[in-house]
Amino acid sequence: MKKAACLLFLGCQILVILGFWGWNHVYHPMGNQLTGDRIGQLLAYGRLAGLLAAFAILLQLILIGRGRWIGRTFGLDRLTHLHHGVGFALVSLLLAHPILLTFGHALQADVSPWAQFIDFCRSWEDVLAAVIGLGLLLGAVAFSVAVVVKRIRYEVWYATHLTLYLALALAFGHQLSVGSDFTDNRWFRIYWIALYAGAFGSLILNRGIRPLLDFVRHRFVVARVVEETTDVTSVYIEGRNLPVFPVEAGQFMTVRFLAPGFRWEAHPFSMSCRPDGKHLRLTIKQLGDFTRRIPKLRPGTRVFIDGPHGIFTARHNASNKLLLIAGGIGITPIRALAEEFVVEGREVILLYGNRNKSAVVFEQELETLVGSSAGRLRVVHVMSDDPAWIGERGRIDAERLARLVPDVLLREVYLCGPPLMMKSVRSALARLGVSRRRLHDERFAL
Amino acid sequence: MTKLRMISVMCSIVALSVGLAHEVRAADAAVPAGATPAITTLDNLQAAYQGESNAKARYEAFAVKADEEGYKSVAALFRAAAHSEGIHANKHGAALKELGVASQATVEKPVVKSTQDNLEAALGGETAEKTSMYPAFIKQAEADKNLGAARSFKGAMASEAGHVLLFKEALGNLNEWKAAGQEFIVCQICGYTAKNTATLQKCPVCAAPRLKFDIFK
Numbered sequence: 001m002k003k004a005a006c007l008l009f010l011g012c013q014i015l016v017i018l019g020f021w022g023w024n025h026v027y028h029p030m031g032n033q034l035t036g037d038r039i040g041q042l043l044a045y046g047r048l049a050g051l052l053a054a055f056a057i058l059l060q061l062i063l064i065g066r067g068r069w070i071g072r073t074f075g076l077d078r079l080t081h082l083h084h085g086v087g088f089a090l091v092s093l094l095l096a097h098p099i100l101l102t103f104g105h106a107l108q109a110d111v112s113p114w115a116q117f118i119d120f121c122r123s124w125e126d127v128l129a130a131v132i133g134l135g136l137l138l139g140a141v142a143f144s145v146a147v148v149v150k151r152i153r154y155e156v157w158y159a160t161h162l163t164l165y166l167a168l169a170l171a172f173g174h175q176l177s178v179g180s181d182f183t184d185n186r187w188f189r190i191y192w193i194a195l196y197a198g199a200f201g202s203l204i205l206n207r208g209i210r211p212l213l214d215f216v217r218h219r220f221v222v223a224r225v226v227e228e229t230t231d232v233t234s235v236y237i238e239g240r241n242l243p244v245f246p247v248e249a250g251q252f253m254t255v256r257f258l259a260p261g262f263r264w265e266a267h268p269f270s271m272s273c274r275p276d277g278k279h280l281r282l283t284i285k286q287l288g289d290f291t292r293r294i295p296k297l298r299p300g301t302r303v304f305i306d307g308p309h310g311i312f313t314a315r316h317n318a319s320n321k322l323l324l325i326a327g328g329i330g331i332t333p334i335r336a337l338a339e340e341f342v343v344e345g346r347e348v349i350l351l352y353g354n355r356n357k358s359a360v361v362f363e364q365e366l367e368t369l370v371g372s373s374a375g376r377l378r379v380v381h382v383m384s385d386d387p388a389w390i391g392e393r394g395r396i397d398a399e400r401l402a403r404l405v406p407d408v409l410l411r412e413v414y415l416c417g418p419p420l421m422m423k424s425v426r427s428a429l430a431r432l433g434v435s436r437r438r439l440h441d442e443r444f445a446l
Numbered sequence: 447m448t449k450l451r452m453i454s455v456m457c458s459i460v461a462l463s464v465g466l467a468h469e470v471r472a473a474d475a476a477v478p479a480g481a482t483p484a485i486t487t488l489d490n491l492q493a494a495y496q497g498e499s500n501a502k503a504r505y506e507a508f509a510v511k512a513d514e515e516g517y518k519s520v521a522a523l524f525r526a527a528a529h530s531e532g533i534h535a536n537k538h539g540a541a542l543k544e545l546g547v548a549s550q551a552t553v554e555k556p557v558v559k560s561t562q563d564n565l566e567a568a569l570g571g572e573t574a575e576k577t578s579m580y581p582a583f584i585k586q587a588e589a590d591k592n593l594g595a596a597r598s599f600k601g602a603m604a605s606e607a608g609h610v611l612l613f614k615e616a617l618g619n620l621n622e623w624k625a626a627g628q629e630f631i632v633c634q635i636c637g638y639t640a641k642n643t644a645t646l647q648k649c650p651v652c653a654a655p656r657l658k659f660d661i662f663k
Contacts, residue, residue, distance in 0.1 A: 029604040029651045030597070031584075037593035043653070108597075108652055109635050110540060123657040125647070180653045 002073045013195070017051055020188040024181050039107045046100030047181055053093035054175060056086055057168060058199040065203045066309060076309040077442045084144070091141055094134060126173035133170030140164050154288055155265060172196070211306040218245055220303040222257070223279060225295060228361050231286040232329065233294045234272065236279050237303055243277035249314060249340035250333045253307025255282065257297060265290050266306065272332040274339040283361065285329040312414065312442040314340045319412040323405050324350040325396060325425055327417020328359065333442065334416050335362050342373045349405055350379045353396050353421065356386035380404055396421070398428040408432055415441040487590045490583040491542050494599065498535035499551035501571065502528045507556040508564040517561045519628035520616050526630035526639050526662035527568070527609050533637035534602040541598045562620060569613040576606040601636045604651045608639045631659040
């Protein structure tokens, strides 16, 4: 219902934009531009591309704005993945807008497209700034492609992505000063400014004001740093009034440690234990430059937390029987969920895949949890590359799932792990007939 | 794969724009086969070129007369309108050139009377152009699929509508328009004419920015 309302609202905004644009171009002083000559059409559709590109950019701000309501409705991981998809699709609109308008105005003024482009930059208010903004936007998209294919470091990508705010500021001016749809229609102008105010207001509220209030209210601080394996570390965070901090097992938060070497980067990490009102625990694998420095964190370091986020929680479960599947460091939210479900009195099977035994995190904790669960929790370790392992060896595939979890169709499934592992497990579950509705997963990788 | 898709989309957009631009020029240059329609649009273009060229000369003479009679603001309006008509004549001339015909006009000596009479004459001419002449020309050009001529006529008609409003206002406030002070803008691209106000940042007809306005006062 909430999803439908969100999509309806989104659809209405697009209809409003199309409505204003259509009105402006049908009742144009030069006659109906949509059915008129090609110059009129080039200009009309060039403007439409610009309007839709700007709207998609505002949508991007909402998608990564970490709004709690929208995050709980769709899942922040899905919103983030949609953000990536929309970002790449935006390229065509961002290019169509200047190209169509350059050709349209060049024909109208009877000059070459190049002369028209130079004229745009020299004589049209704020257009040069918008061209620079467009360059930054396209550059950020190129860096996003590079980070997806692992050509650049995450930190470099993050820095380039921040320039997008400058790009938006540079591009905003020309919309109101030379955008015909707004200069000729006061109501469209008011609506457009309201859209920007709403998108940026949401961003500032959710990514600025709310975390700042939490920081002041809870005064988060690193309590201790514990080595779990050779490359996995747990960070325990304490703070004031933690019982009222609204975190659930399975959720994650974007964390910034306020210490030299850490303060300029914020990264998302999952809670690895059930919230107990005394501390939060983040368990972090050393995968990059930032995470390799985590063991050097000192107790007493203050922590700025944006979150919690995510719908990978027990709240969305409707079954008494559960199957939890973790791959590698994907165990962190699964570990917290296992404890939560055991406390709720549900019957849980946890399949935990790793390359070899030395990569297993929380081995002792899981054994303790099994011991205290009165038979409600069973943990099965699966090693993909450990000849010495005497238990399950290989991948978590359909055959293994059917053998280890014969009643899999009666269970809700929670899945977290590396992207390739999740893809293969999803298809194995589908082959076994597990409905997509009974599968909960969270995708963190870009 | 993603990069390839993006490059493909970019190429499509450029190809679309180039294709549309070429189509416009090709359509403009095409002389439709058959008997009369193409000739009629050609006649219309020549008539419009003749009319705009004479209107330019007439308004320049009216501006001199208005200055002599002390109607400073009316003189500014006539100069602005003359400039606008010159732009329309050039547009029609370019459309004629696309058809391979050189633009030629016989500019007659204007009949200049009092400023009030001149305003009434100008209003009558502009009204006729706006309500009957250009609508008929546009209809014919569209029937002939001569998009360049149709656009030229539409641009002129949109401007003439502005002239009608301004001439009406001047006639209704002739005494107030004696003093200097009224300023008018003329769009260099399409000839749109209006009072110069701070809120007018763009041409409502062709979307040209304020820097493309010539100011008359």
